[in-house]
Amino acid sequence: MHKFSKTIFLFPKKVVTFWKQTARSSRIAFTLTLTAIVILAILGRIWMLSEHQNDKAIQKSHIQPVIFVPGSSATIQRFNSLFTTLNAETKKGAAHSILKVQVNNDGTLSYSGHLSTANRQPFIVVGFERNQDNYPTVQADAQSLGTVMADLQAKYHFRNFSAVGHSNGGLIWTDYLENYYSSNSFHIKTLMTLGTPFNFSETSTTKKTTMLSDFIANSSAIPTDLSVYSIAGSDDYTDDGLVNVQSVLTGKYIFQKQVAKYTQTTVSGENAQHSKLPENPEVINLIRELILDNKANEPNSSANKLKKESADDKR
Amino acid sequence: MFSKCLTKLAKFDKRFTENLLIRTLFDAFKKVVPLVIINVYLRLAVKLIFDPSAIVPAIFRIHFRMPIFFQSILALVSAFDYLILALVAALWTKSYLEAKLDDLGFTKDELLPVLVNFALALFYGFSTYSNNSQGAMYLIFVLLLTYLSNLTYIYLTKWTKGKLDDFGFAYLFWGAAIMAVVSWIYSSIPSQVSQGSYNGFFSMGFFSHWFGLAITAFLTPVVFVLGFAIPTDLTTTATDLTQVNANLNEVYQSVMATLPYPQNPYSVLTTSAMIGGAGSTLALTVCLLFLKRRRLRRLGLWSLVPGVFDSNRILAYGLPLFFRPLMVVPMMLASTYGALMTSFFIKLHVLRPTVFTVPNGTPRLLLSFLASQTPYDALLITFLIMVGSILIFWPFIKALEKEEEHA
Numbered sequence: 232m233h234k235f236s237k238t239i240f241l242f243p244k245k246v247v248t249f250w251k252q253t254a255r256s257s258r259i260a261f262t263l264t265l266t267a268i269v270i271l272a273i274l275g276r277i278w279m280l281s282e283h284q285n286d287k288a289i290q291k292s293h294i295q296p297v298i299f300v301p302g303s304s305a306t307i308q309r310f311n312s313l314f315t316t317l318n319a320e321t322k323k324g325a326a327h328s329i330l331k332v333q334v335n336n337d338g339t340l341s342y343s344g345h346l347s348t349a350n351r352q353p354f355i356v357v358g359f360e361r362n363q364d365n366y367p368t369v370q371a372d373a374q375s376l377g378t379v380m381a382d383l384q385a386k387y388h389f390r391n392f393s394a395v396g397h398s399n400g401g402l403i404w405t406d407y408l409e410n411y412y413s414s415n416s417f418h419i420k421t422l423m424t425l426g427t428p429f430n431f432s433e434t435s436t437t438k439k440t441t442m443l444s445d446f447i448a449n450s451s452a453i454p455t456d457l458s459v460y461s462i463a464g465s466d467d468y469t470d471d472g473l474v475n476v477q478s479v480l481t482g483k484y485i486f487q488k489q490v491a492k493y494t495q496t497t498v499s500g501e502n503a504q505h506s507k508l509p510e511n512p513e514v515i516n517l518i519r520e521l522i523l524d525n526k527a528n529e530p531n532s533s534a535n536k537l538k539k540e541s542a543d544d545k546r
Numbered sequence: 547m548f549s550k551c552l553t554k555l556a557k558f559d560k561r562f563t564e565n566l567l568i569r570t571l572f573d574a575f576k577k578v579v580p581l582v583i584i585n586v587y588l589r590l591a592v593k594l595i596f597d598p599s600a601i602v603p604a605i606f607r608i609h610f611r612m613p614i615f616f617q618s619i620l621a622l623v624s625a626f627d628y629l630i631l632a633l634v635a636a637l638w639t640k641s642y643l644e645a646k647l648d649d650l651g652f653t654k655d656e657l658l659p660v661l662v663n664f665a666l667a668l669f670y671g672f673s674t675y676s677n678n679s680q681g682a683m684y685l686i687f688v689l690l691l692t693y694l695s696n697l698t699y700i701y702l703t704k705w706t707k708g709k710l711d712d713f714g715f716a717y718l719f720w721g722a723a724i725m726a727v728v729s730w731i732y733s734s735i736p737s738q739v740s741q742g743s744y745n746g747f748f749s750m751g752f753f754s755h756w757f758g759l760a761i762t763a764f765l766t767p768v769v770f771v772l773g774f775a776i777p778t779d780l781t782t783t784a785t786d787l788t789q790v791n792a793n794l795n796e797v798y799q800s801v802m803a804t805l806p807y808p809q810n811p812y813s814v815l816t817t818s819a820m821i822g823g824a825g826s827t828l829a830l831t832v833c834l835l836f837l838k839r840r841r842l843r844r845l846g847l848w849s850l851v852p853g854v855f856d857s858n859r860i861l862a863y864g865l866p867l868f869f870r871p872l873m874v875v876p877m878m879l880a881s882t883y884g885a886l887m888t889s890f891f892i893k894l895h896v897l898r899p900t901v902f903t904v905p906n907g908t909p910r911l912l913l914s915f916l917a918s919q920t921p922y923d924a925l926l927i928t929f930l931i932m933v934g935s936i937l938i939f940w941p942f943i944k945a946l947e948k949e950e951e952h953a
Contacts, residue, residue, distance in 0.1 A: 257846070
């Protein structure tokens, strides 16, 4: 017993002697690493606490917003007419609520409208004050979109969403999906691009702009279970008055081998001009069926007609 | 009794490592250590910082814009893994054939078999590399094929009494035959094996009981030491196992709900049996820091940070851990000890199991603290596991130091 208590008593002294005999480099490395682990543990715990609350809310939340991004030179009002048409068809009291977020030049966010859970698929428009037609702007806006998405999730606790991008809005979504999207936080079901010039104004598919080359190079980051619909507007199958159809079609080099489903089609007729694509009746029909009603697999849907069209195109 | 067993094991280890085949293989491992260190740190930077789901961007709520060359870096890092494997195959072939042919009394230029085996290992990379995910790498495939290729080369030389030209038609035909057989073997590797994910298997009921988990914890270091890839279902902190999903759903319904699968591969094996990598090697790294022998201490210093983030590749090549009897025993003991401790405290309802998913790259040392609903109990148990593991490793690592001193 005496021997045992002596061993216990001498143990701390032995530890100190052992520590002093250890090489200096080892002592420094051990202490620094231990400190770093403690800091990481504290920060990690704080993050987990906030995230856990958010996770729980997300799990319980059933909303699956449709998030719209307008193109260059367009404001957050770009989709007003489309929303009016779609909401006119919904039952009374179950209209899609509309929330608009503008990213200002100084990075601040301005919210307008509201988001209610009356309809499971509220509409959110994310617009950018900086909206010139060039690649650096697309990159900067994609980064801001990452910030907006995190902010929206913290406020409204959703995980699933669908995306619609008009013109350069489609480029912003693509850049976002490749660089800022994390499948741990979100699940994007469908991306629909309207007249999106994946190769900017380049008409030849053999000449790739820097942006298109980057998109193709980073395409492996795009979620593989995504359905992508790329829609071009045209009267004469060359352009929609602004964007060349060939540039829209180059989207296939980014998505076709990566995503679960990639469909491209051309709409024509009334309102097929570039700026009016969101009001085109065929486009409205496609949004209704493919995004809102999710009828992509039904035999008589426009989506199936699209499939037939793309199969015919391939032939 | 213990010291007797340890002495016997150390003697066996010494005899084993003195075998020409193993000695030359270990020499090859040690030669590639600087490359492994560069590779491990590069992978660590990519894993911790640039991955959008990684711990650093998550905790600090920052998103690094992936540079344009990011995909190239990813490809480069993966290619690096295979290059290391190819170099091991080449270096091993060179020294093994040199010594073996010398013993047999033949003087040969080993360049052709070295090149063939280098290509054989690199070709394994080409056959299994995937751009989207880091595939599972099986060192054993390459080493076994390299060994068989060397054997056939020696037999051919013996059979022809060493009279053939080093780059003559017979040897060239031998090289072509080896490459043809190897490419056929690679093409028959099932894709599930090259991906290293067995979700359905580990979702089985057997892995929801302490005995199933203890057996797995016991065997995992053996699998690792033999050069097989550890299934990703046991190593990832964002697992998709049925048990984990069921637990998570339950917790989201009611915070302190009774979990349907308190014991599962995530809550027991990932959390406690693999701290620092397969075989709980973070404890081994800590032991190395306190040794007197400079080579081992330096290895400990290099592998400390990667060890915290659960990579033991520097030790695997540097010590080495691969094919080392003296190392596999404490790894098995420490791994099983960690699993049993956690299992025991879960069973006693002292510890609520690891249930939440955490960002990629989160150290398993902190996993239960961050993802259990009883974080402070979890921290205490992790501390006990670490102390116990260090005590398990210490006598073995002292025996290793002694063995190196006498070498």
